[in-house]
Amino acid sequence: MMTKKIAVLPGDGIGPEIVAEAVKVLEKLGTEGLDISLEYGLIGGAAYDETGTPLPEATLTLSKQADAILLGAVGGYKWESLDISVRPEKGLLGIRSELNLFANLRPAILYPQLAGASTLKADVVAGLDLMIVRELTGGIYFGQPRGIRTLENGEKEGFNTLVYRESEINRIGKVAFDIAGKRQGRVCSVDKANVLESTELWRETMTELAKDYSDVELSHMYVDNAAMQLVRAPKQFDVMVTTNMFGDILSDCASMLTGSIGMLPSASLDENSKGMYEPIHGSAPDIAGQNIANPLATILSAAMMLRYTLDEAEMADRIENAVSKVLDDGLRTVDIYSDGTTKVSTSEMGDAVVAAL
Amino acid sequence: MMTKKIAVLPGDGIGPEIVAEAVKVLEKLGTEGLDISLEYGLIGGAAYDETGTPLPEATLTLSKQADAILLGAVGGYKWESLDISVRPEKGLLGIRSELNLFANLRPAILYPQLAGASTLKADVVAGLDLMIVRELTGGIYFGQPRGIRTLENGEKEGFNTLVYRESEINRIGKVAFDIAGKRQGRVCSVDKANVLESTELWRETMTELAKDYSDVELSHMYVDNAAMQLVRAPKQFDVMVTTNMFGDILSDCASMLTGSIGMLPSASLDENSKGMYEPIHGSAPDIAGQNIANPLATILSAAMMLRYTLDEAEMADRIENAVSKVLDDGLRTVDIYSDGTTKVSTSEMGDAVVAAL
Ligand SMILES: CC(C)[C@H](C(=O)O)[C@@H](O)C(=O)O
Ligand SMILES: CC(C)[C@H](C(=O)O)[C@@H](O)C(=O)O
Numbered sequence: 001m002m003t004k005k006i007a008v009l010p011g012d013g014i015g016p017e018i019v020a021e022a023v024k025v026l027e028k029l030g031t032e033g034l035d036i037s038l039e040y041g042l043i044g045g046a047a048y049d050e051t052g053t054p055l056p057e058a059t060l061t062l063s064k065q066a067d068a069i070l071l072g073a074v075g076g077y078k079w080e081s082l083d084i085s086v087r088p089e090k091g092l093l094g095i096r097s098e099l100n101l102f103a104n105l106r107p108a109i110l111y112p113q114l115a116g117a118s119t120l121k122a123d124v125v126a127g128l129d130l131m132i133v134r135e136l137t138g139g140i141y142f143g144q145p146r147g148i149r150t151l152e153n154g155e156k157e158g159f160n161t162l163v164y165r166e167s168e169i170n171r172i173g174k175v176a177f178d179i180a181g182k183r184q185g186r187v188c189s190v191d192k193a194n195v196l197e198s199t200e201l202w203r204e205t206m207t208e209l210a211k212d213y214s215d216v217e218l219s220h221m222y223v224d225n226a227a228m229q230l231v232r233a234p235k236q237f238d239v240m241v242t243t244n245m246f247g248d249i250l251s252d253c254a255s256m257l258t259g260s261i262g263m264l265p266s267a268s269l270d271e272n273s274k275g276m277y278e279p280i281h282g283s284a285p286d287i288a289g290q291n292i293a294n295p296l297a298t299i300l301s302a303a304m305m306l307r308y309t310l311d312e313a314e315m316a317d318r319i320e321n322a323v324s325k326v327l328d329d330g331l332r333t334v335d336i337y338s339d340g341t342t343k344v345s346t347s348e349m350g351d352a353v354v355a356a357l
Numbered sequence: 358m359m360t361k362k363i364a365v366l367p368g369d370g371i372g373p374e375i376v377a378e379a380v381k382v383l384e385k386l387g388t389e390g391l392d393i394s395l396e397y398g399l400i401g402g403a404a405y406d407e408t409g410t411p412l413p414e415a416t417l418t419l420s421k422q423a424d425a426i427l428l429g430a431v432g433g434y435k436w437e438s439l440d441i442s443v444r445p446e447k448g449l450l451g452i453r454s455e456l457n458l459f460a461n462l463r464p465a466i467l468y469p470q471l472a473g474a475s476t477l478k479a480d481v482v483a484g485l486d487l488m489i490v491r492e493l494t495g496g497i498y499f500g501q502p503r504g505i506r507t508l509e510n511g512e513k514e515g516f517n518t519l520v521y522r523e524s525e526i527n528r529i530g531k532v533a534f535d536i537a538g539k540r541q542g543r544v545c546s547v548d549k550a551n552v553l554e555s556t557e558l559w560r561e562t563m564t565e566l567a568k569d570y571s572d573v574e575l576s577h578m579y580v581d582n583a584a585m586q587l588v589r590a591p592k593q594f595d596v597m598v599t600t601n602m603f604g605d606i607l608s609d610c611a612s613m614l615t616g617s618i619g620m621l622p623s624a625s626l627d628e629n630s631k632g633m634y635e636p637i638h639g640s641a642p643d644i645a646g647q648n649i650a651n652p653l654a655t656i657l658s659a660a661m662m663l664r665y666t667l668d669e670a671e672m673a674d675r676i677e678n679a680v681s682k683v684l685d686d687g688l689r690t691v692d693i694y695s696d697g698t699t700k701v702s703t704s705e706m707g708d709a710v711v712a713a714l
Contacts, residue, residue: 075551089551119481119589140497140519141552148554157522158558162497165514192602194432194446195498197505201515225639227610228618231588232476245549249606253584261585282582 004036004310007066009059009095011044012079012088013283014293014346015072021295021350022070022302025322028354029315036310039066043095044074044088044283054091063095063276068309070302071095071278076285088283097137101268101276102168103175104134104247108234108254108264113327114336117259120231125257130237131183132254133176134247136268138168139198141244162198164243169205171271176241177213186238188219190226190246199243206241223250230254255280262294262335265301267308275309277301291345294333296323299353322356329356361393361667364423366416368401369436369445370640371650371703372429378652378707379427379659382679385711386672393667396423400452401431401445401640411448420452425666426633427659428452430640445640454494458625458633459525460532461491461604465591465611465621470684471693474616477588482614487594488540489611490533491604493625495525496555498601519555521600526562528628533598534570540595545576547583547599547607556600563598580607587611612637619651619692622658624665632666634658648702651690653680656710679713686713 008023010016023038030036041059048054054074063069074088084090095101110118110128118125143161151157173189180187189206191199203220210218221229223246229236230250234257242250255261264280279297287293303319306312331352332341344352365380367373380395387393398416405411411431420426431445441447452458467475467485475482500518508514530546537544546563548556560577567575578586580603586593587607591614599607612618621637636654644650660676663669688709689698701709 080551084551084554084557087551093552119477121476121478124476143516146554148558151522155523156558157520158553158555159500159518159520160553160555161516161518163514163516165508166512192605194437194441194444195450196515196517197441197503198515198517200441201505201513224605224609227584227606228613231610231613246606248549248581249584249603252581253588253610256585256588 004067005065006036006038007063007069008038008040009043009063009069009071010040010046011072011074011283012046012076013073013285013288015074015283017288017291017346018279018293018295018298019070019072021346021353022298024350024354025299025319025357026302028357029318034312034315043071043091045076045079047091048079048082048086048088054086054088055094060095060098063099068274068305069095069276070305071276072298073279073281073283075283078285093141095276096268097142099274099276100137100270102135102137103172103269104136105179105267105269106132106134106251106255106264106280108132108251108258109260110258111260111263111327114260114263116338117336118257119259120257125234128234128258130234130254131179131239132247132251133172133179133239133241134251135168135172135242135244138164139244162196162245164198164202166201166205169202170209173206173209173241176239177209177216180216180239181213184238185215186217186219188221188226188237188240190221190223190240190242190250192223193220194222202243226250227253230257251280260336262333263296263300265297265304267304269308273309275305277305291347292334293346294335295346295350299323299350318357319353322353325356326352361424362422363393363395364420364426365395365397366400366420366426366428367397367403368429368431368640369403369433370430370642370645372431372640374645374648374703375636375650375652375655376427376429378703378710379655381707381711382656382676382714383659385714391669391672400428400448402433402436404448405436405439405443405445411443411445412451417452417455420456425631425662426452427662428633428635429655430636430638432640433642435642450498452633453625454499456631456633457494457627459492459494460529460626461493462536462624462626463489463491463608463612463621463637465489465608465615466617467615468617468620468684471617471620473695474693475614476616477614482591485591485615487591487611488536488596489604489608490529490536490596490598491608492525492529492599492601495521496601519553519602521555521559523558523562526559527566530563530566530598533596534566534573537573537596538570542572543574543576543595545578545583545594545597547578547580547597547603549580550577551579559600583607584610587614608637617693619690620653620657622654622661624661626665630666632662634662648704649691650703651692652703652707656680656707675714676710679710682713683709
């Protein structure tokens with residue numbers, strides 16, 4: 001078997017710290033038969049500071065050549081006044097688009113060990129296990145035309161374009177239906193078809209597609225109602241599929257419902273299951289460099305990478321079980337700490353997972 | 358003083374039932390010095406069924422001539438397969454746009470009597486009193502070009518345009534700053550300035566505007582983070598101001614946090630405080646015609662109308678106090694019912710408020 005190449009892109013804020021812990025885990029498995037090589041690349045603000053662009057050619061080439069990508073996070077206050085075209089976020093958006101990573105899988109799972117951490121009442125979220133499938137390379141994130149222009153009367157006008165074609169909707173729909181087929185068999189497609197023509201087409205296309213999946217039940221929901229229902233009764237959902245922008249908003253909302261956002265991994269996949277793996281949470285610049293961030297979402301992202309792209313399901317299981325074990329042992333970074341548990345640092349948490357493998 | 362003309366637009370689903378109760382309250386005040394006349398108009402699906410359009414000319418004229426509008430709700434399954442251009446929702450969007458009702462005020466308040474109804478833990482939402490100011494006549498709801506076209510390869514593509522100019526951002530910003538000045542003095546402007554140029558302009562314009570308001574503190578938040586923060590710690594917010602689409606999503610999420618969405622009124626105002634008043638909740642077709650819907654949000658919308666447009670603050674107080682009293686008395690429609698309270702119907706609730714005036 002050939003050595004699998006992993007592009008490691010730590011990025012900004014807490015990115016380097018949390019990625020370092022996931023790397024510890026991967027390297028440990030490397031001593032036990034996992035045949036991977038890691039290559040580092042710059043992305044985001046870190047790349048901008050060093051090279052003047054958030055996505056240097058070298059990083060793009062590295063990512064294209066790699067079998068999978070492990071990403072920390074990008075962005076931070078430091079770069080917020082930059083022009084939008086060179087912001088750290090552009091690095092992330094560039095990789096998603098250039099590598100055609102159109103399917104973003106964002107689980108929202110409540111870890112039983114952390115049941116108390118949710119701001120929602122226990123009975124509303126106990127056992128929550130929802131998968132959000134977000135379209136990631138289209139919609140208003142990438143639509144043209146876009147920009148800021150000056151009108152005849154001298155005032156500025158900003159504009160963006162939300163656009164989806166049938167083939168884009170179909171391919172993300174298929175991902176959602178396939179996943180639902182292996183779960184509870186229910187897909188809820190979220191749109192704003194009562195107002196936006198682009199999502200009217202979304203709804204029609206999903207409805208057509210559903211006819212190919214007799215084992216999956218499709219329902220539709222307007223995005224405003226979906227945001228309400230996530231708060232009211234999140235367990236009604238199995239798989240949600242939605243646009244890039246709505247998925248951004250709803251998946252953050254859903255992950256926060258669990259109280260374990262520091263625990264949630266994500267995958268961004270292309271049509272061949274090549275993927276980029278990253279925690280759902282962001283770069284958290286306010287706590288960067290303090291060795292207090294929770295590395296578990298990144299470690300679990302590495303597990304997802306083993307499962308979905310590297311075909312190493314057993315190793316993935318080992319990581320996930322190790323994470324479960326450290327939680328059972330009461331180890332907690334500060335974001336998930338509660339009375340009666342043991343507060344540990346970022347690196348202590350990583351070490352504990354390695355020890356528990 | 359001249360008789361004030363109120364356009365009453367019951368609309369669809371539970372709309373007619375809940376509006377009838379608000380009308381009872383207004384008519385009772387009419388016997389005690391409130392000088393108003395009510396005129397009814399068709400809107401939404403009800404209008405479409407009768408006239409073939411969701412916003413008949415007569416309704417538009419009536420609404421333009423009125424001093425204020427009281428609306429129930431529009432929409433329902435029945436009309437979901439109609440072309441988007443004649444859906445019930447178009448009636449509502451048409452009035453907003455034609456009457457220039459650009460400022461949508463959506464309070465999210467937790468009623469102490471209903472503290473237990475929230476799905477969030479008591480300490481997270483106790484005392485919640487947040488005001489969402491949503492831009493209502495611009496953005497992607499109205500941007501051109503829009504539609505569905507067929508591409509050269511035969512597939513369909515749907516597109517919409519998100520567009521904001523400085524003057525639109527300024528005028529909604531001013532509304533938010535003015536309101537914040539009378540509250541805790543904090544405005545959080547919500548955008549996606551790291552991805553969308555239109556909202557980059559939004560952020561810059563808000564930042565400029567804030568310089569005119571030394572008594573108000575402005576912060577910015579990305580919409581995905583805002584959705585998370587609403588779930589994590591909603592009490593951090595005083596006033597939120599945002600775009601039409603983000604406001605649609607976030608205000609529904611925020612109102613559901615309170616557990617009292619059946620209680621929340623809203624106002625949509627033009628530059629002269631002429632306004633349309635309606636409950637935040639929708640037309641709820643599943644429970645229409647059963648006399649079980651909660652009329653309090655509509656009754657409180659009538660109170661908002663008295664306060665903001667008709668300059669009848671004292672009468673508004675009377676309505677709000679009456680609502681408080683029936684809650685204190687333990688009367689509850691089914692949506693807010695809990696053990697130990699008394700279940701009442703829509704019309705019983707309306708009668709109780711009238712009696713408590
Ligand atoms: C950083 C930002 C561009 C990104 C997005 O909006 O997609 C992030 O919020 C995410 O959800 O991965
Ligand atoms: C009915 C619909 C067009 C409307 C909207 O999206 O604005 C509704 O959801 C609302 O929030 O008032």
